[in-house]
Amino acid sequence: MSVISAPARDAAVEGALLRVTGLSKSYLGPQGPLPVLRGVDLTLGAGESLALMGESGSGKSTLLHLVAGLDHADGGAIHIDDAEVTKLDDEGRAALRRKTLGVVFQQFNLVPSLTVGDNLSLQARLAGRYDRDWRDALAERLGLSALLDRYPEQLSGGQQQRVAVGRALAPRPRLLLADEPTGNLDEATGDAVLNLLLELSATAGAAVLMVTHSARLAARLDRRATLAGGRLAP
């Protein structure tokens, strides 16, 4: 992992876990490049939680994917701890995802051919940080203990989403990225999942960057920011 020496910054930014500066990204559309992010700045301290809001298509998922190193930015920088994500090679970014991040995706999540138990442990095992007690505790809290031997297709949507949350938290990540983790759930279930997510992140000491459409849910997080016109407004 390459370590970039940080230039002088103000104190608040200095200790941050995640620092995004001037991030820009555009997709190639049929009528030329389509700018989605036009200079996004964002900081998140360790253990802090931030709700990312914005209209559909405003670029929330795009931002999350860039932070996770799943896609390449056109300009700007993303620092996680001392590592600059945009300058890491593929191997470095994979290691970052494995060891430092936990990701709950909007659309895809689980390996259909692995049991719930194996799905829960997968990332922790890849990271070499599998801790059986912690996994069992997660399963217990997420209400999955009775379902460990089932396959994802045999779970309800809410149960699947809880497995995804559990898998992301199992390796004790420092930063949890969640893309509408409760988007498909009814209000009560959504609330329950979110509660668990926040509580378990706090237990694990992870910062949370969560995309949500719901102002009600966003209110439960430490901070809120809205993505509009390719920029982030607090």
Added chain:
Amino acid sequence: MKQFFYTLTTLTSHWRRRPGQFAALFVGLAVATALWSGVAALNDQARRSYDRAAGALGLGGSPSLVAASGGFFAQDAFIALRRAGWKVSPILEGTIRLGDKSYRLLGVEPLTLPKISSNKMPEGDDLNDFLGPPGRALIAPQTLRALGLTEGATPTISEADRLPPLAIARDLAPGMVVVDIGAAQRLLHRPGRLSRLLLAEEPTADAPTLESVIGETLRRVEADEAPELAKLTESFHLNLTAFGLLAYVVGLFIAHASFGLAFEQRLPIIRTLRAIGASLRALSLALVAELTLLALLAGAAGMAGGYLIAAALLPNMAASLEGLYGAELDGALGLAPSWWLSGIGMALIGAAIAAASGLVKTLRLPVLAIAQPFAWREAQRHWLYRQAALAVLALMGAAAALLFGEGMEAGFASMAGLLLGAALALPLPLAAMLRLGERRARGPLAKWFFADALQQLPGLSLALMALLLALSTNIGVGSMVEGFRRTFTQWLDERLVAEIYFEAASDKDAQRITAWLSHREDVAAVLPLCKAKTAIRSTPGSSWPVEIVGAPPHETFSAHFPLLEAHADAWNSIARGDSALISEQHARRLRLALGSTLEIPTPTGDWRVEIVGIYPDYGAAKGQLRVDHDALSSRWPDARRLDYMLRARSETAPEIMLALQAEFGAGVARIIDQAALKQRSTDIFERTFAVTAALDALTLVVSAIALFASLTTLAAARVPQLAPLWAAGVSRRSLALLELARVTLFAGATALVSVPLGLALAYDLVAIVNVRAFGWRLPFHIFPSQWLEVFALALLTAALAALLPIRRLARIAPASLLAVFANER
């Protein structure tokens, strides 16, 4: 390491959940390997047996001296030549009977044998045992086994004679018994006689000439038969190898199809793995490890299958080789380590080729794009054009091989190019057909049917290509074999006109027998044949060995003898003594046509003849000329005059044969009636093609498996596409019927394409490969009934392959269809 391990187990978990897909993949690769290694084992076995037979004593590459007048000669010649410094070694050959089979008895003198033969001889104490008394009879282990005897046994060969104690000699050709020359002379009742002298070394320049030592009694014979035989066996092997490769290519298509689909299906897993931080390195290592493991396992299973195939086909192949080349094949399979290596190697290479494109695509695409069908298919958008371009390349290669290449290899290369090109081009007409269907279709379901089939085409095309290859091979090889069968049987009927063929033991016997026959009322004609060997100069410095057969003018020949082309009064000019008929393979080799003249070297000077006819000679490996009996006799005083054809009414033939044998006993060296001769020839023929037919059928089975594998793999991916239709009110039964219709449509169209391709293949086989391999050309027949058969076979194959996936679809639980919507988020 941990990362690698968990990546691997996550990837393989897919197979655990979908064992059917795994089985298809496994079986595809295994069957491909089985076919290849089975053919390779057969080839290997045949080659080794042949080498052994060719390298066997007396047949080796040494030139030899034989009696100028044929038959045996006194061993004084040997002593005289040795004294004069000639390195010669005496040989006496004959036939003995053990039980109800004949064996070749070879008497040798181990101390003077040429090196290539003597290294098969015993040494040290064993040599003393061999020289005796009582001496030893050397025999190959499998011959000993076949006789049901053990070492040391002394079987009887006639009332008075027993062989010396049997001893095993591993390198000996089967069906042969080797004893010391003295023992051979005693056992064959030829005291002091030899059948030939092997020339262990060329005489030195200062050695006295052959004539000055022993006069004109002996004549030198070059070791001419070996290369000719080797060429024939080579072509036989090449044939088999080509078949093995074809089978392997078909197998590769299967493996390719299944691997491609397997990758496509596991893309979501790969994406998730990447998204949660599995490194590219761990992922590629895991994929490669999985592939290698699969290739090793499937390869090993395939090798076992290949062994079974080879073992099942070996008896036929042994019989055919024995019939064709007189080489007896070892009855048990012996497998060289190189065989195992080549089999597993092919499996590995096959898996690698089949998986390469999927692997590269997986590793190159950005994480987020990995499982987007659009991004994945993007790479397939120009797929049709690329296929077409490759097809054109392959076809151009085929044409180039045909135009500029020489020899049989070029013939096979053009065939391979043709097949590959046609297979690659196959999706084009299929896509065109589906587009047309889509445009013409009225109802929404019909429109969907064609559009959906079009979308399925890339996934199924490899399996369809395999089917195309198998079907056209079936047609091509089928027409060749059927054409050969008809030509051959007709040829046999025309060629074998005489009721009885016999061979006298000596000139004196021949005279006595003909005199006796002339008094029998039931014999219509006795036709003597005389035979001589010579070599015809083709280009300066090289010459071709040829056998010349002289036959008397008789309606047996002029009315029946099959000719490919001839002058109008060919038989009259032959009788005049200045013309000859030439066998097709010889005419091709020497580039002779009707009306060409030929200088034949004879003991009495060159003989100029005109070629007045060309005849097919499917049985013989050697070139042959046919001339008038008296013309040949007068020019070859020492020609062999022991062969006769008898004309009689066929009912009386058995009686005449019995009377002949009763009257002359050993004076008749060989006698055979027409029916038995025909029977034997057709037997050899049928056996020869039994191997081909079996491989042909196996190739079809392989392609059925290919289709099955692809359909099974695709079936899982079909559910999400069918679910909306089902939700919109199309019953599962109709959906299943539509699926069946689609598969049948594909198979039918493929069968349609396979007919012209098969015919092209057949033409290539009979008119190019065969001519280059054997020197003669087969008439090109067309068998439309065969096409119908292939058509039915294609539909049946497709229906069978589709049955299981479709049955599953028809019975699929509504919950699985609903799950599609539940998961759609």
